[in-house]
Amino acid sequence: MLQTETRGDAKMLSWNGHTPTVAEPSPKPEKPNLIAMLTVKCTQCQAGMKLQKAPAGGKVKCPRCGAIVSVGQPAATKTAASQSLTPDDDDFDFGQINFPSAAPASTVSSFPVNPAATVYQGPIPGDPLAGQEEAAGDATAAAAVNTPSAQTAAKGKPLPIKIIAGVVSGLVAFVVMFFVVSMMFGGGGGEASATAANAAAELGKNVPAGYQVVEFEGCAVYMPDGEVFREMPPGAMESKVVRSDKTGSIFFFGAMDNGKMELDDEQMRKKAKRFVAGDVLGGTPTERNGYKGIKGRVSVSAMLPDMTIEAYLADERYILIGSQPASMGADVETQMSIDRAAENEEQKIFFDSLKVGPKSGGLFF
Template sequence: MPAITCPHCQAKINVQKMPAGGKIKCPRCAKVISLGRSQPSSRPSAALNPNDEGFDFAQINFPSAGPAPTVSQFPVKNDVTVYAGPIPGDPLADATAEEQSVAAANDAVSGDKKRTKKSPLLIGGIAIGVIGLLAVFAVVGMMLSKKGGGSAGESKVDAVAAVTAKLKPGFYVVDMEGVAVAMPNGSESDPQLRVGKSVIVQSSTTGSMYFFKASTGSKAELDVKQLTNRTKRELVGDLLGVSETTRNGYKGIKGTLATSFYFSGMNMPVEVFNVDGRFVIIGCVPASMGADVETQMSIDRGAEAAEQEVFYDSFTIGSNSGGGWF
């Protein structure tokens, strides 16, 4: 055994072997010393050495186990596990509370945004913008409806009534799409073009051929090239010597229709207009045009010219029955 200290005189005593009864007498003060388990040792590390002979493991004071940490409770009901949430003191409780706090703050911000009312200035600005846009559409619509697609302006008259008012003997009124002309009496035929209505009349007085056609046109103004190309498509032919012209206040083009599918062997001078959404073609082939000398000598050139004058001067584009945008 290791050395012990006398509790009475503090003498150091070397004990080689545990005596019977567990007691010894101090050689200095002659006091009896009990060698029990509570006897302190100057060498605690050696006294607790489990390799010593007769080591009593009861001398070791193991730290008592603390209470088990509290964990989340998952109560079981009807064989189904249901999470009841963290219990007080659970480490998860603080984190959950924090998350709930952040979520609540986000919900509050989101709710505030949803409940935020639009500024009266913003609402007023939107209303003014919408009203202004509608006003622009109205003005543009009226301008286009009055523009007449290249004419001096949309005619506000009834074309048939206007032509009838100045109709001369030997003529009658032909109208299409709100457009009217005075045709000389004669034999009437329909060339049956692919687009729009048309009519051909051969004068019983001079033998001249008169052509009139009207169809739906563009509301926008067409330039010379566009008018030319559309005429070629509708009459399936070529248009030669094209130039700008004005007839009764309507701007358009004039030229000579050649090699047409519908007028084979006939070169017909035509005038083309696009007015207030109507595309109009008028033309005349005088009886003297291309005739031999003997035929030309038999034709009354004065009557022929007067007949053409009535035809062209009567050409009137009235109000568009289709109206404008509104």
């Protein structure tokens, strides 16, 4: 049965005469009294340090720069409660951590300070890199080649005699080859004026009355004075066609450079056909003034009237020479009026005067 029992000023409850035990309330923990800590400022890096107590030696090492800082006596110390703080607590004092001092620096030799030494000249005694080797050859040999003294010596060193002799030999061989090629492939229009002057000069020494010297590509003939019968179209062959003032006969002369190509009689006839734009009948071998060629007859040509024509290949020049006498194909009355002796003499002087001048001996000469 629940009863009330009075004990002093307190009223206690009891059950069947038994009084329960009530635990006394525990006192509230008191906040630790924090005493002022020792604050030290590094004389080197100006970092602030908080110390729980002054070190035994009166000095402490700065955890930032490692400098030794003198420490005076602390004005107050923290309570024991503060010593139980961990680095995760807000009030943890990092100044209580004793950081290890930095290890002494390894002894390393100084590199040369000579401004002239601009290249690596090998490892220096005491250098930590002295045991390593270069992967791309001997550094010492490369440095010796690139040193200023080596470069100066290389500039002043004369070329070997073998190199000089080789260069001279090459130049001589080039000049000789140049002349050989010029002799082999000489020809073309470049020498026409020079060779023409030779042929024309020979004929010009004794020009018959009523004739003129006509030359193409170093070849020349005596052509009777007269008017131009037909203007020949420009092409590879230079040529001229005139009608004689004396007899009325028509004369044709032309020449062109043929190069090294050799032509047989049939090839010479076909070449004449292409030029006269017609047919060339015959092609009988002939020779005049030491020049060998063919003789035929022009038929149905767009360029020339029907006439006797001769083709020659002399000293790389292809030559055509032809004539139509006034009596050829004329009616009986016209033939009776023509001076046949003058006509024959005119034909002979024209054909027999063919002159081929000497050819120049080089490509550029």
